[in-house]
Amino acid sequence: MNKLLKPMDCGVLCMLLVSFWTGCGTSVQQPVVRPPQIQGASHVGDQVCADCHQAITDVFASSAHARFKVPGAPAGQAGCESCHGPGSLHAQSGMATPAVIHNPRREPGTCLDCHQEIHTKLRLPNHHPVLEGLLQCVDCHDPHGRDIFRPAGGPFYASLNESCAPCHQEQARRFVFEHEAMREGCTECHDPHGSIQSKLLVQGDANLCLKCHAQVQFGNPSDMLIGKVPHGQKVQAGSCWTAGCHTQVHGSMVDPKLRF
Ligand code: HEC
Ligand code: HEC
Ligand code: HEC
Ligand code: HEC
Numbered sequence: 001m002n003k004l005l006k007p008m009d010c011g012v013l014c015m016l017l018v019s020f021w022t023g024c025g026t027s028v029q030q031p032v033v034r035p036p037q038i039q040g041a042s043h044v045g046d047q048v049c050a051d052c053h054q055a056i057t058d059v060f061a062s063s064a065h066a067r068f069k070v071p072g073a074p075a076g077q078a079g080c081e082s083c084h085g086p087g088s089l090h091a092q093s094g095m096a097t098p099a100v101i102h103n104p105r106r107e108p109g110t111c112l113d114c115h116q117e118i119h120t121k122l123r124l125p126n127h128h129p130v131l132e133g134l135l136q137c138v139d140c141h142d143p144h145g146r147d148i149f150r151p152a153g154g155p156f157y158a159s160l161n162e163s164c165a166p167c168h169q170e171q172a173r174r175f176v177f178e179h180e181a182m183r184e185g186c187t188e189c190h191d192p193h194g195s196i197q198s199k200l201l202v203q204g205d206a207n208l209c210l211k212c213h214a215q216v217q218f219g220n221p222s223d224m225l226i227g228k229v230p231h232g233q234k235v236q237a238g239s240c241w242t243a244g245c246h247t248q249v250h251g252s253m254v255d256p257k258l259r260f
């Protein structure tokens with residue numbers, strides 16, 4: 001019998017509030033709409049998990065999710081089980097049936113029931129195929145360690161861009177003529193979860209570029225200078241990259257103006 005219940009089965013009755021410490025002494029009430037459930041299991045607290053998973057428990061203290069507090073539960077009692085579900089059955093059976101616990105690597109729903117805004121984005125017309133199972137939250141987020149914005153198991157110094165590089169080498173490689181925007185990170189232009197724009201772009205038109213590239217207007221509105229070059233006619237021809245101009249937005253091997 002499968003003891004794992006889909007979190008959805010428990011409905012609104014599971015609505016509860018957690019306090020989330022912001023780090024500067026204040027706490028924010030955050031509704032946990034559907035905490036993961038496991039039929040017949042109850043919460044045991046992080047200390048019990050530590051008995052068998054010491055290494056994870058040690059690093060977890062500095063994770064964003066370790067700051068959960070469920071009202072009524074002692075501090076540090078709700079962290080592990082807020083993602084993995086109540087652990088009493090798993091802790092009792094230990095080695096025998098380790099599967100009586102959720103693993104969000106295989107079930108992104110356990111994350112998405114709390115992060116519904118991410119769920120919405122992953123269902124937009126253009127999205128990273130997480131719900132389709134082609135990549136996981138943990139490809140970009142370390143759930144246990146100090147920095148949730150680096151890939152799980154990735155190098156300690158990995159930056160945001162480096163979490164994209166293993167799968168998108170062509171865009172993340174070194175170019176002879178770099179586009180300095182890349183130093184700000186891929187997320188300057190792409191939403192990592194999903195977007196209504198194609199290619200996960202945060203904006204689908206010239207405004208994507210104009211937020212960093214100052215325009216100088218003089219006289220007639222069509223006389224617009226960008227980088228000392230008249231652009232008035234050009235920006236009416238389409239977006240900066242689809243109009244056949246700066247097609248190499250990530251960088252170029254041959255052209256400092258990123259045209260080819
Ligand atoms: C009595 C020892 C014991 C206790 C207590 C225990 N575990 Fe485990 N757990 C294991 C063993 C053994 C495995 C299987 C080997 C492994 O993956 O490390 C496992 C596996 C897991 C897995 C991976 C399951 C999978 O299917 O991928 C998760 C997640 C997990 N434990 C979470 C927890 C959490 C959360 C707690 C506290 C509520 C906890 N464990 C308490 C022994 C224990
Ligand atoms: C933010 C959600 C989240 C929290 C909180 C969390 N985990 Fe996990 N846990 C995950 C995810 C996601 C994976 C899958 C990681 C992977 O495959 O790289 C995982 C995997 C595991 C595993 C399987 C072995 C492994 O390393 O893949 C164990 C054991 C485990 N967690 C124990 C714990 C314990 C103990 C705590 C509390 C100290 C905890 N987790 C807190 C999300 C969480
Ligand atoms: C029980 C509810 C809950 C679950 C389950 C959960 N989270 Fe969170 N998570 C929160 C809350 C609350 C915050 C802090 C407030 C916020 O930024 O929304 C947070 C913060 C985050 C942040 C941002 C941290 C920051 O510093 O801004 C990331 C990334 C994140 N979670 C990813 C995940 C991933 C990946 C999983 C599954 C492996 C997961 N969460 C599971 C409730 C949850
Ligand atoms: C392709 C990599 C990638 C995947 C896959 C991914 N994320 Fe993210 N996520 C990011 C990046 C990068 C940011 C930081 C966004 C920023 O700085 O603008 C982020 C930010 C977040 C935040 C903070 C709030 C926000 O919107 O910025 C949450 C919460 C979050 N992710 C949850 C998740 C969950 C849950 C999953 C899996 C269902 C997931 N992410 C899958 C890359 C990813």
Ligand code: HEC
Binds near residue numbers: 127
């Ligand atoms: C684990 C692998 C993986 C990681 C890490 C990853 N991606 Fe992706 N990415 C994919 C897959 C798979 C697709 C879907 C490809 C398709 O549909 O053809 C995709 C699609 C995209 C697309 C749309 C491509 C198109 O032609 O429509 C963009 C843009 C993108 N990713 C940017 C990023 C950024 C930015 C990051 C880092 C925050 C990132 N990716 C991290 C695997 C990954």
Ligand code: HEC
Binds near residue numbers: 164171172188189190
């Ligand atoms: C200055 C804005 C900007 C930055 C920064 C940026 N991109 Fe893009 N990216 C774009 C635009 C615009 C397109 C659409 C190009 C097109 O349709 O011809 C695109 C397209 C893509 C595609 C689809 C394939 C392609 O080349 O058309 C992938 C994958 C991608 N970007 C990944 C990344 C990754 C990974 C990073 C960080 C290393 C990154 N991008 C940083 C603007 C940017």
Ligand code: HEC
Binds near residue numbers: 189212227240241258
């Ligand atoms: C996050 C800020 C940022 C964004 C967004 C951005 N750029 Fe840039 N871009 C820069 C910086 C900084 C430079 C280097 C300084 C300069 O030339 O203005 C640069 C340089 C360039 C150059 C070379 C200019 C020269 O004369 O050598 C071109 C061409 C360019 N960007 C096109 C684009 C296009 C097209 C987009 C939209 C897809 C875009 N940029 C979006 C920051 C940005």
